[in-house]
Amino acid sequence: MDKMEDLARRDLAHIWHPCSQMKDYETLRPIVVDHAEGPYLYAADGTKYLDIISSWWCNLLGHCNPKINAAIKKQLDELEHVIFVNFTHEPAIKLCEELAQVLPPGLTKFNFADNGSASVEIALKIAFQYQLQTGHGEKQRFMCLSEGYHGETIGALSVGSMDLFAQMYKPMMMNNIHVQAPDCYRCPFNKNREHCQCECFKFAEEAFAQHARETAAIIVEPIVQGCAGMRIYPPLYLKKLRALCDAYGVLLIADEIATGFGRTGKMFACQHAGVTPDIMCISKALTGGYLPMSIVCTTDKIYDAFYDDYNKGKAFMHSHTYAGNPIGCAAALAVLQIMKEENILANAAVKAKYFNAALNEAFGQHKNIGEIRHIGLINAMELVTDKNKKTGFDGQLRIGYEIYKKALTHGLLLRPLGNVIYFNPPLNIADEDLAKAVALAKQSVDEILG
Structure with a gap:
């Protein structure tokens, strides 16, 4: 038996691969x-x-990538990990300083996690608690776009609309409000994405008119709905959504997990529309694909609603063992440096x-x-x-x-x-x-x- 077949056999003896029907592996070996x-x-x-x-x-x-490799190797000899409660380290500090320079303006506070789904969970919890602590305890639901995908933990599934992933788990999920998303290829108004006024935005306006009073936030994949088939919609839709959120006191969460770091031609997809969300989730390309890390980015206004004496109960009590991992931060810093130096x-x-x-x-x-x-x-x-x-x-x-x-x-x-x-x-x-x-x-x- 050759090496490839031997390793594949040993793999299938133990490993349950993600997003797979393992029976397929009988004919298509790993x-x-x-x-x-x-x-x-x-x-x-x-x-x-x-x-x-x-x-x-x-x-x-x-x-x-040799430059990312070198940054990780250097960091390994200095600090591999440390509890991120009341301790910190230079790679995390520098990374936040660098991100603040390239993110949409106003995103200045950063909460670390280890993957995209976890960052979405954090964003939802921040939005919920923010509304509660600013006198809007009635805002307890979330809006999302049809065909949206935000991860596969229960909260993230609840703000997604991909039945392939979510259908069987619906009894476990939150009851959220699903807004018909733009579908520029099969536009119900017979328009095209280059020459329209986002007539499809009427669906969002109708949903806000009916449900905004009970809605804490709406979460969207800006400009590109990835898992739906890379469905691309005009920046105008995002501009209109920002204005609608402001009018109704609903927070805007941008899921830039897949669209961030130049994937859409801008550093972040929100920049096509010139808008700043209240909360932004980033991951995937953050470390160049090297290490699991995600960050929830938010504004001073959101952060300040959690700032008080500890016994007031306003702290954001969410933790993650690997939050702010120094090796991940070193990789992310190398990514930002390469993007700048190599244009x-x-x-x-x-x-x-x-x-x-x-x-x-x-x-x-x-x-x-x-x-x-x-x-x-x-x-x-x-x-x-x-x-x-x-x-x-x-x-x-x-x-x-x-x-x-x-x-x-x-x-x-x-x-x-x-x-x-x-x-x-x-x-x-x-x-x-x-x-x-x-x-x-x-x-x-x-x-x-x-």
Whole structure:
């Protein structure tokens, strides 16, 4: 038995993989990664895979980036971890100072956790407690957008609208208010995202008119609804939402876990609309995909509502063992330094134009590609059976999975969102690797769909 098969066998003896039907592994064995570099993963059998989805969107600057490696190695010899209650350390202090310079203005206070779902839970609890402590105890519910995704802990599921993840757990979940989200590809008003006034915003206005009095906050993925299939909506929607929240005293929570750190062409997606949320969640690319870390960013106004004598009971009593982990902070600081020193955003903007043009040339006329939508280096192709009617592969939810499996045989890592094929590469990927990804994706799609 060779090394690859031996390790796969041992894996399946014990490991329950995330977001998987393990029975599928009977025919598609787990791929054992031996090492990685840049946008490539190298399996134990020597096969090379182009990771065009940044390993679930978090690998921002390539695998085993030497500058991030060096920062982590240095930090290991100084401090690996310390309780973050009444203790602190320079990497966390510096990271907060650096983030305050690049976040939307006004976000100045930072609460640390270890993953995206945990940051959403913290954001919801902060919003709830803030309303209570500022005299609005009636505001105990949350609004969210349909097709939204904010993680898979119970609170995060409760403010999501993806039944694939949440349906069976609904008896455990909070009763929240779900607002019909923008769907620019299948717009009910027959508009398009480049030329509209966000007529779909009427659904948010109706929800606020009916429920704002009982609503503590609304949580949204700004500009891009990732898990819904990289659904992209106009910045105007976010501007209108900010104004609506202000008018009704509802807090705006921006989930930038997937959209932050240049993924959409701006450092943060909220900056496309020029708005500052009351609370922002960041994770994934925060540490370049190296270490689990998340941060909840908020304003002085929110922070001050928790500031009082301890016996007044206003403290935010939420803790996490690995909050402010020094190694994670060192990685995050290295990410910010690389982005600044290597002019990553400007270079990525050039690559984004090249990549989208290449995808349109390869797939623009394909009979089963309804739309190629993009923002920054994020690109998504909607698979349809009829381009004119925009009908999807109803009842054939595994077409995307079949394309995924085919792409693996050609050395390309795709991970479709249902029947949406998407690309979300490292921001510093080379043009030749983008071209390779397009060619391999075209080969894979053609072999499955013709």
